[in-house]
Amino acid sequence: MLLKDRVAVITGAGMGIGRAVAEAYAREGAKVAIVERDESSGAAAAEQLKAAGHEAAFVACDVADRESVLAAAQTVRSTLGPIEILVNNAGITRPAMLHKMTVEQWNQVIDVHLHGSFHWLQAVVEEMIAAQWGRIIFTSSSTAQNGSVGQINYSAAKSAVLGMTRTAARELGKHNILVNAVAPSAPTDMTKTVMEDPKFAEMRAVQKKLHPLRRSPELEEVARPYVFLASEMSSYVTGQIVSIDGGSMLVR
Ligand SMILES: NC(=O)c1ccc[n+]([C@@H]2O[C@H](COP(=O)([O-])OP(=O)(O)OC[C@H]3O[C@@H](n4cnc5c(N)ncnc54)[C@H](O)[C@@H]3O)[C@@H](O)[C@H]2O)c1
Structure with missing residues (x-):
């Protein structure tokens, strides 16, 4: 097992990619904290892991709220032990063309992706330094490189996450804490709007034709590189x- 007894926090693990990563980590022997704002999906994800014989806990948390993050980190420590792996995965979208985007839409996305990742980074870094071992995975997106029409808030946050990744990697390397980012692509609730909206049918057809592998992934195969990085x-x-x-990314 690649992660035997490692304590891992995965934010936004109630559904989508986060949930698949939590399952993959549990299969590799990790003790998994399902950190999630949505209580019903978070509790269900943790129960499913426990029913399969894994060690897991649901920890309610809004990553955009600093106090909520600090309290959640404390709960993880007292329930599972010192945190060794952090996956900053929680995410939302609030799309609008830039001239119509409200400050609220801007702030909501920046608060979850950028501030939430920073809150969790600070919440875990001291115990990782003390242990001289840690793995931190940030979640970026292809929109950091390409931009995304109607998502100036999201692409800005995902670009900023790359700056955090590189800076944290430079500061923490001497403590044997490795910091990397992923840019995933997978059919989830987040991508449903684009995947199902008839307005985007032509774009989807072109993308499918040009896609090197000609297919969408299973969530399980998206989760595998997260195991490697942890x-x-x-x-x-x-x-x-x-x-x-x-x-x-090659054919955009
Ligand atoms: N799906 C993709 O193709 C894709 C592409 C690029 C990047 N991403 C990124 O991957 C990550 C996971 O995306 P997904 O597609 O699985 O999305 P998803 O919508 O399926 O899951 C996101 C999860 O985050 C949780 N969440 C949202 N706000 C939260 C908060 N404030 N506090 C705690 N939890 C919160 C949600 O409840 C949900 O469980 C996100 O950061 C997303 O931006 C996804």
Whole structure:
């Protein structure tokens, strides 16, 4: 097992990619904290892992709220032990063309993706330094490189996450704490609007035709590089962005 007894926090793990990562980590022997704002999905995800014989806990948390993050980190420590792996995964979208975007839409997205990732980074860093071991995975997106029409808030946050990744990698490397980012692509609740809206049918057809692998991924295969980045297998990898998109970045 690649993550035997490691304590892992995965934010936004009630559904989508976060949930798949939590399952993959649990299968590799990690003790998994499902950190989630939505109580019903978070509790269900933790129960499913426990029913399968894994060690897991649901910890309610709004990552955008500093106090909520600090309290959640404390709960994880007292329930599962010192935090060794952090996956900053929680995310939302609030799309609008830039001339119509409200300050509220801007702030909501920045608060969750950027401030939430920073709150969790600070919440765990001292115990990782004390242990001289840690793995931190930030979640960026192809929109950091390409931009995204109607998502200036989201692409700005995902670009900023890359700056955090590289700076944290440089500051924390001497403590054997590796910091990397992922840029995933997977069918989830978040992408449902684009995937199902008839307005985007033509764009989807073109993307499918050009996609190097000609298919969407299973969530389980999207989760595998997260296992690599959390394990000893990645012991000489830090400050990188790993695209988990079947090569679709190549044909945009
Ligand atoms: N799906 C994709 O194709 C794709 C592409 C690029 C990047 N991403 C990123 O991957 C991550 C996961 O996305 P997903 O597609 O699985 O989305 P999703 O909508 O399926 O899941 C997001 C999870 O985050 C939780 N969440 C939202 N706000 C929260 C908060 N304030 N506090 C705690 N939890 C919160 C939600 O309840 C949900 O469980 C996100 O950061 C997203 O931006 C996804």
